[in-house]
Amino acid sequence: MTTLAMPGESLGVRLHASARQLLLDQRPAEALPMLDRLARLPGLVTAAALLRAEALAGLERLVEAEAAADLALAEDPEWSAARQLRARIRLARGAAKAAIDDAAAAVMATPWDPGAKALLGTALLEERLYDEAIWFLGEAMQAEPGHPGFRRRLGQAFMLAGRHAAAAEQFAQLLAARPGEPGLVALQAQNALLSGDAEGAMAMARAGLGSGIAEAPLHSVLAHALVATGRVGEAAPHFAAAARLSPGNGYLAHLAAAAMGEGTERATESYVAALFDGYAPRFEASLLSLGYRVPGLVRRMVERHCPAVAAGQERLGPVLDLGCGTGLVGVALADYLGGPLTGIDLSRGMLELAAAKQLYAGLHQGEIGAFLQQGVPPQSLIVAADVFIYFGRLEE
Template sequence: MRFGGARSRLRRRDERAFRRRPLALSAPPMSAALVPIPAADPAIALRLAQEARALLRDGQAAEALPMLDRLAALGAPPAAALRAEAMLQLGRGGEAEAAADAALAAMPEDAPLRRLRARIRMARGRHAGAAEDAAAAVMADPTELSGRLLLAAALTEEGRHDEAIWFAGEAWRADPDNPDLQYRLGRAFLRAGRHEAATELLAHCEAVAPRLPGLAALRAHAALLGGDAAAAEALARAALARGIAEGAVHSVLAHALVTQGRLAEAGPHFAAAARMAPQNGYLAHLAAATGAAGGGGERAPADYVESLFDNFAPRFEATLLGLGYRIPGLIRRAVERHRPAAAAGEACLGPVLDLGCGTGLVGVALSDLLRGPLAGIDLSRRMLEEAAAKGLYASLRQADLLDALREDAGRYDLITAGDVFCYLGDLRPVLGLCRARLAAGGLLIFSLERTATAEAWELGTAGRYAHAAAHVASRLAEAGLRPLELREEAVRREAEAVVPGLLVVADAAAA
């Protein structure tokens, strides 16, 4: 669905359609509350529905479930929608969407139900579906501003920034004295890379509502993304001095300090941010990497890697090329050494599995050698979008590489992993899974960062793991892989220094 027509119709209707009223960004769990109760036991069903709604409003979804079971047994119409809200609160996205689907099957034009399913789909990362639902809700009820904000958020995640800014702007223009709406418009500008517009809006918003949750951190983040780390640091420190003790403020301050090369100062702020968001693996990993919280786990958390590369995707290739990134070329030359017939076009190369394919740089390096399908796996949706645009991959999948390897039943002539295993400390699981996916005579080629100070591996301040060559060799042997090459190579430059690395080529060891 495209939204240009909807946008023009809504513009014409704004003067008569919008009324000033309080904004409910988190809609009541079931505004389909006025749906008639079935004839059987109407008083009981009504009381159960009211009590369940009250519990859901208080965030007590688990306590509401017995009532929802009873409502479903009575056949009460609100049961499915209330269950969808409860499952959303409990983080059970699949069940939440199934319940919302059931509710919408009975009332497909209901705007509150459309908004509810849009929220569920947003939580599940299904942004295109969320945009469809939010657009339908806006068309059905243009006076409800939360629908416009949901649509703006979904369009932002889809990378459709101009449309997102338009809908966020329409919500703000309908209620221009609402600082939360101005904040959300500023955030939409920031996600679109329009830093100056975001900075201006957020500064004005802070003058009106200086303690609006999230505002101080977003304003500092806008300065950081605009390339002014010193200003970001100053804004974050000023917010902390005013008593705004939010994890996001500590996080943006830490990132500003890292950008200025002040890693030791950043650590305590990463640790503070992680304490305030104990479920956030991204912050916990950075706290560990800077030495502020233990030694780190055996791998970088999936949400850390996904967040890192989603944010990095638009500038990934330009940044790496500027740092003299060598890995795709090193993998290409390794293939030429160990598959000379394929390099000469005299033999087939493929199928190929590119683990952590990113924007597809390894695929580009190998593209003229391929005679079989190329498959890519990556955690970052935005990196995969960049890879898809190159038109080289037969399939691309967003998944954790260990999960994907466990679920894959294929056999590959070549498996590559360029700068991917540096987000794993213990290599034992991934090497065993790669061994299982290699075809007879197949090759595994991967790169690592190299440590000279640890016997096995260590977590560095940049959030990546470095491995010792002897440890890699032992892990290859344990996995049933034979090292054909285990050579020291420079990976790239970083802070004017060369990052030492390892290039590993292996095949299946003889039984």
């Protein structure tokens, strides 16, 4: 395990201390020139690299930040602080699997560190590994029961795992200890809504708004609860308020426009991606419970138009699955494939579930039109099952 022992030279000590203070003051841009100088001093390349990674992450220059963290770890791969920093950077980049590897290595290097366990729990939560996330977050909270971040994350993990009573208990304890904590009332209301208690969610959200809390999540939860009870007209101003308070959120912007009767012909990419990311864990169960037949109908159309394939005389491939979702069409066609199956979808959550089926040679996250315009090799079959309903006008 690496420990940072500062040499006796006063310049190195001053540069390191000054850069660290600037980072604590959230002034990463000012810290970078000092860190460049620090890296040129003998024996301080690794220390400078770690602080540089932190500064670059603070500036959202995540690719450079990860490279700096790599440099910090080159000398000592078991350095827990560097592993944890790189895990946070990777989480910010959307690379949760790689973040899990780093956070797990940090836990192994410093098993007494509750922060490392909480970070691993957070990364596991991003991958929807709820039971594992709950275990590590619970370990972290046992070590530091008064840590609000650990309790909040544990409550979120219980909520996403569908253990709503346990989540409610965590949020209630946190609210009792920190009544003004941003976002807590919204989480409590969201948990009630997800448990099926729309009326309870509305009561919590209205109480929060009545106490002067002005947060996008709180308006959003109230709007969704109102929609769940059929009161769409009352939901519209709350969707609009949520969108105003979160101007970069395309999901809320689309809902606000639709609720106010100003919707466009085509849903925004950010809305569709957010919608299906949230829906992914229960997508297949919901469709199958409704008797969803589209994958089977696609298979029957292939058999009708490709009788040699149906007879086993020929194989399909390559095949392109547009809007592949969780890969249900891939499952329906699996025994007919003789070449690579490629899928594209806007939702990372859906693609992760498709990848788990181990049927797709390639999976791409992106917008279908842009993907096709890049040029696609000849395919024996292109499938778009329940996709064009999201496109609006199809002239392009």
